[in-house]
Amino acid sequence: MEQSLFVYNTLTRRKEQFVPINPPFVGMYVCGPTVYSNAHLGNARTYISFDLVFRYLTHLGYKVRYVRNITDAGHLEGDAGDEGEDKIEKKAKLAHLEPMEIAQKYTLDFHDVMQALNILPPSIEPRATGHIIEQIELVKLILQNGFAYEVNGTIYFDVEKYNKTQDYGILSRRNLEELINNTRDLGGQDEKRGKLDFALWIKAKPEHLMKWPSPWGLGFPGWHLECSAMSEKYLGKHFDIHGGGIDLVPTHHTNEIAQGVAACHINPAKYWIHTNMLTMNGQKMSKSLGNSILPYELFTGHNSILSKGYSPMTLRFFILQAHYRSTLDISNDAMEASEKGFKRLMNSFSLLDDLTASATGEADIAPLQQRCYDAMNDDFNSPVLIAELFEASRIINSVHDGKLKIDQSNLDLLKQLMQTFMLDILGLKNEEAANNDLPNVMNMIVGLRSEAKANRDYATSDRIRDGLQKIGFQLKDSKEGTTWNKI
Protein backbone atom coordinates (compact mmCIF):
# COMPACT_ATOMS: atom_id res chain seq x y z
CA MET A 1 0.00 0.00 0.00
CA GLU A 2 1.39 3.37 -0.99
CA GLN A 3 1.46 5.73 1.94
CA SER A 4 2.46 9.35 1.93
CA LEU A 5 4.21 10.10 5.19
CA PHE A 6 4.69 13.59 6.55
CA VAL A 7 7.18 14.33 9.30
CA TYR A 8 7.83 17.48 11.26
CA ASN A 9 11.33 18.75 10.59
CA THR A 10 12.83 20.92 13.32
CA LEU A 11 15.14 22.40 10.70
CA THR A 12 12.24 23.96 8.77
CA ARG A 13 9.64 23.98 11.56
CA ARG A 14 7.19 22.40 9.17
CA LYS A 15 5.70 19.07 8.35
CA GLU A 16 7.39 17.81 5.21
CA GLN A 17 6.71 14.85 3.02
CA PHE A 18 9.16 12.11 3.88
CA VAL A 19 11.29 11.36 0.84
CA PRO A 20 14.33 9.20 1.59
CA ILE A 21 17.65 10.24 0.10
CA ASN A 22 18.27 6.80 -1.29
CA PRO A 23 15.08 4.74 -1.25
CA PRO A 24 14.22 2.13 -0.18
CA PHE A 25 16.99 2.67 2.34
CA VAL A 26 16.58 4.94 5.32
CA GLY A 27 19.34 5.98 7.69
CA MET A 28 18.27 7.07 11.15
CA TYR A 29 20.54 8.18 13.96
CA VAL A 30 19.19 8.77 17.45
CA CYS A 31 21.31 10.11 20.27
CA GLY A 32 21.49 7.41 22.88
CA PRO A 33 22.14 7.65 26.59
CA THR A 34 25.23 8.69 28.45
CA VAL A 35 25.73 5.66 30.65
CA TYR A 36 26.71 7.17 33.95
CA SER A 37 23.44 6.46 35.78
CA ASN A 38 20.12 4.70 35.36
CA ALA A 39 17.83 5.59 32.50
CA HIS A 40 14.77 7.39 33.80
CA LEU A 41 11.22 7.67 32.54
CA GLY A 42 11.94 10.74 30.46
CA ASN A 43 14.66 8.90 28.58
CA ALA A 44 12.24 6.04 28.04
CA ARG A 45 9.77 8.36 26.35
CA THR A 46 12.29 9.40 23.74
CA TYR A 47 13.27 5.86 22.86
CA ILE A 48 9.66 4.71 22.74
CA SER A 49 8.92 7.56 20.34
CA PHE A 50 11.75 6.65 18.01
CA ASP A 51 10.83 3.00 18.30
CA LEU A 52 7.46 4.01 16.87
CA VAL A 53 9.21 5.81 14.01
CA PHE A 54 11.48 2.84 13.38
CA ARG A 55 8.58 0.39 13.44
CA TYR A 56 6.40 2.46 11.12
CA LEU A 57 9.11 3.10 8.57
CA THR A 58 9.89 -0.60 8.59
CA HIS A 59 6.21 -1.40 8.18
CA LEU A 60 6.05 0.89 5.17
CA GLY A 61 8.70 -1.27 3.56
CA TYR A 62 11.76 0.88 4.04
CA LYS A 63 15.06 -0.82 4.77
CA VAL A 64 15.96 1.13 7.86
CA ARG A 65 19.41 1.23 9.37
CA TYR A 66 18.78 2.54 12.85
CA VAL A 67 21.86 3.67 14.75
CA ARG A 68 21.55 4.56 18.41
CA ASN A 69 24.77 5.18 20.25
CA ILE A 70 25.99 4.62 23.76
CA THR A 71 28.03 7.54 25.03
CA ASP A 72 30.54 6.04 27.42
CA ALA A 73 33.19 8.75 27.32
CA GLY A 74 33.70 12.38 26.58
CA HIS A 75 30.61 13.78 28.23
CA LEU A 76 31.73 16.57 30.49
CA GLU A 77 30.30 17.54 33.81
CA GLY A 78 29.46 21.18 33.24
CA ASP A 79 30.60 23.16 30.26
CA ALA A 80 33.84 24.19 31.80
CA GLY A 81 36.13 23.32 28.97
CA ASP A 82 39.23 21.58 30.17
CA GLU A 83 38.18 22.11 33.76
CA GLY A 84 35.35 19.70 33.31
CA GLU A 85 35.41 16.14 34.38
CA ASP A 86 34.15 13.17 32.51
CA LYS A 87 30.78 12.09 33.87
CA ILE A 88 31.62 8.43 33.71
CA GLU A 89 34.94 9.01 35.35
CA LYS A 90 33.51 11.08 38.15
CA LYS A 91 31.16 8.32 39.05
CA ALA A 92 33.94 5.76 38.77
CA LYS A 93 36.17 7.53 41.23
CA LEU A 94 33.38 7.76 43.74
CA ALA A 95 32.59 4.10 43.51
CA HIS A 96 36.21 2.97 43.19
CA LEU A 97 35.41 1.28 39.96
CA GLU A 98 36.89 1.30 36.52
CA PRO A 99 35.08 3.75 34.26
CA MET A 100 34.21 0.87 31.99
CA GLU A 101 32.55 -0.93 34.90
CA ILE A 102 30.23 2.02 35.35
CA ALA A 103 29.51 2.21 31.66
CA GLN A 104 28.84 -1.52 31.53
CA LYS A 105 26.52 -1.46 34.52
CA TYR A 106 24.34 1.29 33.17
CA THR A 107 24.43 -0.01 29.63
CA LEU A 108 22.99 -3.28 30.89
CA ASP A 109 20.37 -1.39 32.89
CA PHE A 110 19.47 0.62 29.83
CA HIS A 111 19.07 -2.54 27.78
CA ASP A 112 16.86 -4.10 30.44
CA VAL A 113 14.57 -1.08 30.38
CA MET A 114 14.45 -1.05 26.59
CA GLN A 115 13.51 -4.71 26.54
CA ALA A 116 10.85 -4.36 29.22
CA LEU A 117 9.22 -1.60 27.21
CA ASN A 118 9.32 -3.72 24.06
CA ILE A 119 11.60 -1.24 22.32
CA LEU A 120 13.29 -2.92 19.39
CA PRO A 121 17.08 -2.93 19.44
CA PRO A 122 18.67 -0.60 16.90
CA SER A 123 20.52 -2.01 13.91
CA ILE A 124 23.81 -0.74 15.29
CA GLU A 125 24.58 0.46 18.79
CA PRO A 126 28.06 1.95 18.63
CA ARG A 127 30.05 3.17 21.62
CA ALA A 128 32.03 6.37 21.84
CA THR A 129 35.05 4.62 23.31
CA GLY A 130 35.11 2.24 20.37
CA HIS A 131 35.42 5.14 17.92
CA ILE A 132 38.26 7.24 19.30
CA ILE A 133 40.23 6.94 16.09
CA GLU A 134 37.29 8.14 14.02
CA GLN A 135 36.82 11.07 16.36
CA ILE A 136 40.48 12.04 16.16
CA GLU A 137 40.27 11.91 12.38
CA LEU A 138 37.26 14.19 12.49
CA VAL A 139 39.07 16.70 14.68
CA LYS A 140 41.96 16.68 12.22
CA LEU A 141 39.59 17.39 9.37
CA ILE A 142 37.92 20.27 11.17
CA LEU A 143 41.33 21.72 12.05
CA GLN A 144 42.44 21.31 8.45
CA ASN A 145 39.34 23.12 7.24
CA GLY A 146 40.15 25.98 9.57
CA PHE A 147 37.23 25.80 11.96
CA ALA A 148 39.13 24.77 15.07
CA TYR A 149 42.23 25.79 16.98
CA GLU A 150 44.52 24.20 19.53
CA VAL A 151 45.38 25.59 22.93
CA ASN A 152 47.70 23.52 25.11
CA GLY A 153 46.58 20.18 23.81
CA THR A 154 42.87 21.01 23.73
CA ILE A 155 41.09 21.63 20.46
CA TYR A 156 38.21 24.09 20.32
CA PHE A 157 35.65 24.61 17.63
CA ASP A 158 35.67 28.23 16.48
CA VAL A 159 31.99 29.11 16.47
CA GLU A 160 32.33 32.75 15.45
CA LYS A 161 34.52 31.93 12.51
CA TYR A 162 32.13 29.21 11.45
CA ASN A 163 29.23 31.60 11.63
CA LYS A 164 30.89 33.98 9.19
CA THR A 165 30.19 31.61 6.34
CA GLN A 166 27.58 29.36 7.91
CA ASP A 167 24.49 29.71 10.06
CA TYR A 168 25.41 28.34 13.46
CA GLY A 169 21.88 28.80 14.83
CA ILE A 170 20.15 27.16 11.88
CA LEU A 171 18.49 24.52 14.06
CA SER A 172 17.73 26.52 17.19
CA ARG A 173 16.77 29.66 15.25
CA ARG A 174 18.92 31.92 17.34
CA ASN A 175 21.42 34.35 16.02
CA LEU A 176 24.95 34.44 17.26
CA GLU A 177 24.79 37.86 18.82
CA GLU A 178 21.87 36.84 20.96
CA LEU A 179 23.65 33.72 21.99
CA ILE A 180 26.82 35.53 22.92
CA ASN A 181 24.97 38.14 24.91
CA ASN A 182 22.92 35.62 26.78
CA THR A 183 25.54 33.06 27.53
CA ARG A 184 26.50 33.05 31.14
CA ASP A 185 30.06 33.73 32.02
CA LEU A 186 31.62 30.67 33.44
CA GLY A 187 35.01 30.31 35.00
CA GLY A 188 37.85 28.35 33.50
CA GLN A 189 37.31 29.47 29.96
CA ASP A 190 40.35 31.61 29.54
CA GLU A 191 41.72 29.38 26.85
CA LYS A 192 38.76 29.75 24.57
CA ARG A 193 38.74 32.52 22.05
CA GLY A 194 34.98 32.79 21.91
CA LYS A 195 32.37 32.29 24.55
CA LEU A 196 30.47 29.81 22.44
CA ASP A 197 33.47 27.77 21.36
CA PHE A 198 33.25 24.16 22.47
CA ALA A 199 35.89 21.50 22.93
CA LEU A 200 36.36 18.84 20.27
CA TRP A 201 39.27 17.20 22.02
CA ILE A 202 40.27 17.77 25.63
CA LYS A 203 43.72 17.40 27.09
CA ALA A 204 43.74 14.88 29.93
CA LYS A 205 45.14 15.79 33.27
CA PRO A 206 47.53 13.29 34.82
CA GLU A 207 44.85 11.94 37.16
CA HIS A 208 42.40 11.29 34.35
CA LEU A 209 41.65 7.62 33.89
CA MET A 210 40.02 7.71 30.47
CA LYS A 211 42.48 9.06 27.97
CA TRP A 212 43.85 8.20 24.60
CA PRO A 213 46.90 9.23 22.61
CA SER A 214 46.30 11.80 19.89
CA PRO A 215 48.37 14.15 17.74
CA TRP A 216 47.82 16.70 20.50
CA GLY A 217 48.87 14.51 23.37
CA LEU A 218 46.88 12.36 25.79
CA GLY A 219 43.28 13.38 25.91
CA PHE A 220 39.66 12.48 25.38
CA PRO A 221 36.94 13.52 22.96
CA GLY A 222 34.45 16.28 23.69
CA TRP A 223 30.74 15.68 23.84
CA HIS A 224 29.02 16.14 20.43
CA LEU A 225 31.94 14.67 18.57
CA GLU A 226 31.09 11.01 19.07
CA CYS A 227 27.72 11.39 17.38
CA SER A 228 29.26 13.13 14.38
CA ALA A 229 31.93 10.46 14.04
CA MET A 230 29.65 7.48 14.46
CA SER A 231 26.79 8.73 12.35
CA GLU A 232 29.18 9.42 9.51
CA LYS A 233 30.85 6.06 9.86
CA TYR A 234 27.64 4.04 9.70
CA LEU A 235 25.23 6.26 7.78
CA GLY A 236 27.44 8.52 5.70
CA LYS A 237 27.97 12.26 5.57
CA HIS A 238 24.33 12.91 4.80
CA PHE A 239 21.55 10.64 5.95
CA ASP A 240 17.79 10.77 6.40
CA ILE A 241 16.80 11.21 10.02
CA HIS A 242 18.60 12.49 13.06
CA GLY A 243 16.67 12.44 16.29
CA GLY A 244 16.78 12.98 20.00
CA GLY A 245 15.14 14.83 22.83
CA ILE A 246 14.14 18.43 22.22
CA ASP A 247 16.59 19.55 24.88
CA LEU A 248 19.42 18.54 22.57
CA VAL A 249 18.47 21.13 19.98
CA PRO A 250 20.28 24.25 21.19
CA THR A 251 23.57 22.64 22.12
CA HIS A 252 24.23 19.07 21.14
CA HIS A 253 22.54 19.01 17.77
CA THR A 254 23.52 22.55 16.95
CA ASN A 255 27.12 21.57 17.48
CA GLU A 256 26.74 18.35 15.59
CA ILE A 257 25.53 20.24 12.57
CA ALA A 258 28.45 22.66 12.89
CA GLN A 259 30.89 19.77 13.11
CA GLY A 260 29.31 18.05 10.15
CA VAL A 261 29.39 21.14 7.99
CA ALA A 262 32.91 22.06 9.09
CA ALA A 263 34.23 18.59 8.33
CA CYS A 264 32.12 17.41 5.42
CA HIS A 265 30.49 20.59 4.09
CA ILE A 266 27.01 19.28 4.65
CA ASN A 267 24.34 19.19 7.35
CA PRO A 268 24.46 15.55 8.42
CA ALA A 269 20.71 14.92 8.30
CA LYS A 270 17.81 15.78 6.04
CA TYR A 271 15.12 15.52 8.71
CA TRP A 272 15.70 16.49 12.33
CA ILE A 273 13.11 14.99 14.64
CA HIS A 274 12.79 15.93 18.28
CA THR A 275 10.67 14.46 21.03
CA ASN A 276 9.21 16.59 23.76
CA MET A 277 9.75 16.22 27.46
CA LEU A 278 7.99 14.13 30.03
CA THR A 279 6.96 16.33 32.90
CA MET A 280 5.88 15.70 36.43
CA ASN A 281 3.73 18.31 38.09
CA GLY A 282 4.34 20.47 35.06
CA GLN A 283 8.11 20.35 35.33
CA LYS A 284 10.56 18.57 33.13
CA MET A 285 11.64 15.28 34.60
CA SER A 286 15.38 15.29 34.88
CA LYS A 287 18.14 13.87 36.93
CA SER A 288 19.42 17.27 37.94
CA LEU A 289 16.02 18.42 39.22
CA GLY A 290 15.70 15.25 41.22
CA ASN A 291 12.13 14.63 40.12
CA SER A 292 12.83 11.63 37.98
CA ILE A 293 11.37 8.20 38.47
CA LEU A 294 13.28 5.18 37.32
CA PRO A 295 11.37 2.71 35.19
CA TYR A 296 11.63 -0.14 37.68
CA GLU A 297 10.38 2.24 40.39
CA LEU A 298 7.33 2.84 38.25
CA PHE A 299 6.83 -0.86 37.55
CA THR A 300 7.06 -1.85 41.20
CA GLY A 301 5.34 1.19 42.63
CA HIS A 302 8.34 1.90 44.84
CA ASN A 303 8.42 5.64 44.40
CA SER A 304 7.19 8.63 46.28
CA ILE A 305 4.97 10.05 43.59
CA LEU A 306 2.65 7.33 42.34
CA SER A 307 0.42 5.30 44.60
CA LYS A 308 0.94 1.94 42.91
CA GLY A 309 2.96 0.15 40.28
CA TYR A 310 2.17 0.22 36.58
CA SER A 311 3.31 -2.37 34.07
CA PRO A 312 5.78 -1.61 31.29
CA MET A 313 3.08 -1.86 28.64
CA THR A 314 0.87 0.53 30.59
CA LEU A 315 3.72 3.03 30.50
CA ARG A 316 4.24 2.46 26.81
CA PHE A 317 0.54 2.90 26.13
CA PHE A 318 0.43 6.03 28.28
CA ILE A 319 3.32 7.55 26.36
CA LEU A 320 1.84 6.67 22.99
CA GLN A 321 -1.48 8.25 23.97
CA ALA A 322 0.20 11.64 23.64
CA HIS A 323 1.86 12.95 20.49
CA TYR A 324 5.65 12.83 20.64
CA ARG A 325 6.01 16.59 20.10
CA SER A 326 3.77 17.56 23.01
CA THR A 327 4.87 17.69 26.58
CA LEU A 328 3.30 14.91 28.57
CA ASP A 329 2.55 15.15 32.26
CA ILE A 330 2.65 11.98 34.31
CA SER A 331 0.37 11.58 37.30
CA ASN A 332 -1.53 8.93 39.19
CA ASP A 333 -4.82 9.74 37.53
CA ALA A 334 -3.33 9.74 34.07
CA MET A 335 -1.58 6.40 34.61
CA GLU A 336 -4.73 4.93 36.10
CA ALA A 337 -6.75 6.01 33.08
CA SER A 338 -4.18 4.56 30.68
CA GLU A 339 -4.05 1.30 32.58
CA LYS A 340 -7.80 0.82 32.28
CA GLY A 341 -7.92 1.91 28.68
CA PHE A 342 -5.08 -0.39 27.73
CA LYS A 343 -6.74 -3.35 29.40
CA ARG A 344 -9.95 -2.64 27.55
CA LEU A 345 -8.12 -2.58 24.26
CA MET A 346 -6.22 -5.76 25.03
CA ASN A 347 -9.38 -7.48 26.20
CA SER A 348 -11.15 -6.91 22.94
CA PHE A 349 -8.00 -7.93 21.08
CA SER A 350 -8.06 -11.28 22.80
CA LEU A 351 -11.70 -11.77 21.77
CA LEU A 352 -10.76 -11.45 18.12
CA ASP A 353 -9.97 -15.12 17.54
CA ASP A 354 -13.35 -16.19 18.92
CA LEU A 355 -15.40 -14.04 16.58
CA THR A 356 -17.47 -15.73 13.92
CA ALA A 357 -18.21 -14.17 10.59
CA SER A 358 -21.68 -13.89 9.12
CA ALA A 359 -22.64 -14.36 5.49
CA THR A 360 -23.26 -10.66 5.30
CA GLY A 361 -22.24 -7.93 7.65
CA GLU A 362 -22.63 -4.28 8.53
CA ALA A 363 -19.08 -3.65 9.67
CA ASP A 364 -16.90 -1.92 7.09
CA ILE A 365 -13.28 -2.01 8.13
CA ALA A 366 -11.50 -0.51 5.13
CA PRO A 367 -12.26 3.14 5.99
CA LEU A 368 -11.12 2.51 9.54
CA GLN A 369 -7.88 1.04 8.29
CA GLN A 370 -7.32 4.08 6.11
CA ARG A 371 -7.88 6.37 9.07
CA CYS A 372 -5.25 4.42 10.98
CA TYR A 373 -2.76 5.01 8.19
CA ASP A 374 -3.79 8.64 7.93
CA ALA A 375 -3.03 9.11 11.61
CA MET A 376 0.43 7.59 11.35
CA ASN A 377 1.18 9.42 8.13
CA ASP A 378 0.48 12.69 9.89
CA ASP A 379 3.77 12.88 11.74
CA PHE A 380 3.30 9.62 13.62
CA ASN A 381 0.12 10.68 15.37
CA SER A 382 -0.19 7.74 17.74
CA PRO A 383 -2.96 9.25 19.93
CA VAL A 384 -5.26 9.54 16.95
CA LEU A 385 -4.30 6.02 15.90
CA ILE A 386 -5.20 4.77 19.37
CA ALA A 387 -8.57 6.53 19.15
CA GLU A 388 -9.23 4.58 15.95
CA LEU A 389 -8.19 1.35 17.65
CA PHE A 390 -10.81 1.99 20.31
CA GLU A 391 -13.32 2.21 17.47
CA ALA A 392 -12.05 -1.17 16.27
CA SER A 393 -12.38 -2.42 19.82
CA ARG A 394 -15.99 -1.29 19.92
CA ILE A 395 -16.67 -3.23 16.72
CA ILE A 396 -15.02 -6.35 18.11
CA ASN A 397 -17.02 -6.18 21.31
CA SER A 398 -20.26 -5.60 19.46
CA VAL A 399 -19.68 -8.56 17.17
CA HIS A 400 -18.76 -10.64 20.18
CA ASP A 401 -22.00 -9.64 21.88
CA GLY A 402 -23.96 -10.52 18.76
CA LYS A 403 -25.04 -6.92 18.31
CA LEU A 404 -23.18 -6.40 15.06
CA LYS A 405 -22.57 -8.65 12.10
CA ILE A 406 -19.33 -8.88 10.19
CA ASP A 407 -18.51 -10.85 7.05
CA GLN A 408 -15.40 -12.95 6.63
CA SER A 409 -13.38 -10.50 4.56
CA ASN A 410 -14.03 -7.66 6.99
CA LEU A 411 -13.23 -9.91 9.91
CA ASP A 412 -9.92 -10.83 8.30
CA LEU A 413 -9.17 -7.18 7.71
CA LEU A 414 -10.05 -6.34 11.29
CA LYS A 415 -7.66 -8.98 12.58
CA GLN A 416 -4.95 -7.73 10.29
CA LEU A 417 -5.55 -4.16 11.38
CA MET A 418 -5.25 -4.93 15.07
CA GLN A 419 -2.20 -7.09 14.56
CA THR A 420 -0.50 -4.50 12.39
CA PHE A 421 -1.23 -1.34 14.28
CA MET A 422 -1.41 -2.47 17.85
CA LEU A 423 1.34 -5.05 17.94
CA ASP A 424 3.68 -4.28 15.05
CA ILE A 425 3.53 -0.48 14.92
CA LEU A 426 2.61 0.65 18.41
CA GLY A 427 4.66 -2.22 19.79
CA LEU A 428 2.10 -3.11 22.45
CA LYS A 429 1.83 -6.65 23.67
CA ASN A 430 -0.32 -8.67 25.95
CA GLU A 431 1.33 -8.98 29.31
CA GLU A 432 -0.77 -11.85 30.57
CA ALA A 433 1.64 -14.60 31.45
CA ALA A 434 1.44 -17.46 29.01
CA ASN A 435 0.79 -20.30 31.40
CA ASN A 436 -0.61 -23.39 29.77
CA ASP A 437 -2.00 -24.89 32.95
CA LEU A 438 -3.96 -21.89 34.00
CA PRO A 439 -6.68 -22.02 31.32
CA ASN A 440 -7.36 -25.67 32.08
CA VAL A 441 -7.60 -25.06 35.79
CA MET A 442 -9.77 -22.04 35.28
CA ASN A 443 -12.05 -23.84 32.89
CA MET A 444 -12.59 -26.54 35.44
CA ILE A 445 -13.47 -24.06 38.17
CA VAL A 446 -15.73 -22.14 35.84
CA GLY A 447 -17.39 -25.43 34.91
CA LEU A 448 -18.09 -26.18 38.56
CA ARG A 449 -19.61 -22.78 38.99
CA SER A 450 -21.79 -23.23 35.93
CA GLU A 451 -23.11 -26.48 37.41
CA ALA A 452 -23.86 -24.73 40.68
CA LYS A 453 -25.62 -22.00 38.79
CA ALA A 454 -27.64 -24.52 36.80
CA ASN A 455 -28.70 -26.04 40.12
CA ARG A 456 -29.63 -22.55 41.32
CA ASP A 457 -27.03 -22.93 44.03
CA TYR A 458 -26.15 -19.26 43.87
CA ALA A 459 -24.45 -19.29 47.23
CA THR A 460 -21.79 -21.58 45.81
CA SER A 461 -21.57 -19.87 42.45
CA ASP A 462 -21.12 -16.48 44.06
CA ARG A 463 -18.56 -17.85 46.45
CA ILE A 464 -16.50 -19.09 43.51
CA ARG A 465 -16.89 -15.84 41.62
CA ASP A 466 -16.05 -13.62 44.56
CA GLY A 467 -13.18 -15.82 45.61
CA LEU A 468 -11.64 -15.63 42.15
CA GLN A 469 -12.23 -11.90 42.11
CA LYS A 470 -10.23 -11.58 45.31
CA ILE A 471 -7.20 -13.34 43.86
CA GLY A 472 -7.37 -11.37 40.66
CA PHE A 473 -9.63 -13.18 38.22
CA GLN A 474 -12.80 -11.69 36.89
CA LEU A 475 -15.68 -13.78 35.57
CA LYS A 476 -18.07 -12.52 32.97
CA ASP A 477 -21.37 -14.28 32.34
CA SER A 478 -23.08 -14.10 29.00
CA LYS A 479 -25.55 -16.14 26.99
CA GLU A 480 -22.75 -18.11 25.39
CA GLY A 481 -21.25 -19.03 28.73
CA THR A 482 -18.75 -17.66 31.16
CA THR A 483 -15.42 -16.14 30.26
CA TRP A 484 -12.68 -14.94 32.56
CA ASN A 485 -9.70 -12.66 32.56
CA LYS A 486 -7.01 -11.51 34.90
CA ILE A 487 -7.72 -8.18 36.51
Add this chain to the structure above:
RNA sequence: GGUCGGAUGGCCGAGUGGCUAGGCAGAGGUCUGCAAAACCUCCUACAGCGGUUCGAAUCCGCUUCCGACCUCCA
Protein backbone atom coordinates in the same frame (compact mmCIF):
# COMPACT_ATOMS: atom_id res chain seq x y z
C1' G B 1 16.82 39.07 31.82
C1' G B 2 16.87 37.09 26.50
C1' U B 3 14.80 33.45 22.98
C1' C B 4 11.14 29.86 22.02
C1' G B 5 6.77 27.06 23.16
C1' G B 6 2.17 26.24 25.64
C1' A B 7 -2.87 27.37 28.22
C1' U B 8 -8.75 22.43 25.52
C1' G B 9 -14.68 19.68 29.50
C1' G B 10 -13.73 16.62 36.70
C1' C B 11 -8.61 14.28 34.92
C1' C B 12 -5.32 12.83 30.68
C1' G B 13 -5.07 14.16 25.72
C1' A B 14 -6.10 14.87 19.87
C1' G B 15 -7.55 18.77 16.77
C1' U B 16 -4.93 25.06 12.64
C1' G B 17 -11.17 28.64 9.99
C1' G B 18 -17.41 25.64 9.40
C1' C B 19 -18.43 18.53 9.80
C1' U B 20 -17.05 20.27 17.03
C1' A B 21 -11.23 12.72 18.40
C1' G B 22 -10.35 9.14 22.03
C1' G B 23 -9.42 7.25 27.04
C1' C B 24 -10.56 7.69 32.37
C1' A B 25 -14.19 9.44 35.87
C1' G B 26 -19.65 10.59 36.43
C1' A B 27 -25.26 9.92 35.11
C1' G B 28 -29.18 7.02 32.77
C1' G B 29 -30.49 2.63 29.98
C1' U B 30 -30.07 -2.59 27.65
C1' C B 31 -28.49 -7.40 29.14
C1' U B 32 -28.28 -10.40 33.75
C1' G B 33 -30.64 -14.64 39.49
C1' C B 34 -27.30 -10.71 41.41
C1' A B 35 -22.66 -8.61 40.01
C1' A B 36 -19.02 -7.53 36.50
C1' A B 37 -18.02 -6.91 31.52
C1' A B 38 -19.96 -5.29 27.03
C1' C B 39 -23.20 -2.20 24.17
C1' C B 40 -26.43 2.42 23.70
C1' U B 41 -27.42 7.47 25.42
C1' C B 42 -25.97 11.87 28.20
C1' C B 43 -22.32 15.42 30.36
C1' U B 44 -20.35 19.34 24.04
C1' A B 45 -14.82 22.35 26.66
C1' C B 46 -11.30 25.38 24.24
C1' A B 47 -7.08 31.16 29.95
C1' G B 48 -9.03 36.55 29.62
C1' C B 49 -10.02 40.90 26.56
C1' G B 50 -10.22 43.00 21.80
C1' G B 51 -9.82 42.41 16.31
C1' U B 52 -10.14 39.90 11.19
C1' U B 53 -14.17 36.86 8.96
C1' C B 54 -20.65 35.19 6.78
C1' G B 55 -18.29 31.92 10.45
C1' A B 56 -12.46 31.04 15.14
C1' A B 57 -10.53 26.37 19.96
C1' U B 58 -8.07 27.15 15.23
C1' C B 59 -5.73 33.63 12.21
C1' C B 60 -3.91 38.71 14.43
C1' G B 61 -2.98 41.98 18.83
C1' C B 62 -2.75 42.78 24.04
C1' U B 63 -3.03 40.76 29.12
C1' U B 64 -2.47 36.86 32.75
C1' C B 65 -0.42 32.26 34.01
C1' C B 66 2.85 27.97 33.01
C1' G B 67 7.01 25.55 30.84
C1' A B 68 11.64 24.76 27.97
C1' C B 69 16.41 26.55 26.50
C1' C B 70 20.43 30.09 27.51
C1' U B 71 24.77 25.14 32.51
C1' C B 72 24.79 18.59 32.19
C1' C B 73 20.09 16.61 30.44
C1' A B 74 16.10 12.44 26.22
